Amino acid sequence: MGKKHVRTPAQTVRKLMKAGKVKKKCCRSSSRCKRCPVLALKRAKADFKKAA
Numbered sequence: 001m002g003k004k005h006v007r008t009p010a011q012t013v014r015k016l017m018k019a020g021k022v023k024k025k026c027c028r029s030s031s032r033c034k035r036c037p038v039l040a041l042k043r044a045k046a047d048f049k050k051a052a
Contacts, residue, residue, distance in 0.1 A: 009044035016040055
């Protein structure tokens with residue numbers, strides 16, 4: 001019946017960038033903004049671990 005497509009955390013963040021939800025580049029401010037790609041990747045990795 002086919003393979004189930006599993007998206008990696010990096011692919012998830014790339015998709016969010018393309019949708020405009022996450023910035024392309026981190027501004028490296030002392031407190032990371034909510035649209036920061038670094039935080040988005042951290043969140044995606046945590047969700048990925050929780051799902052597995």
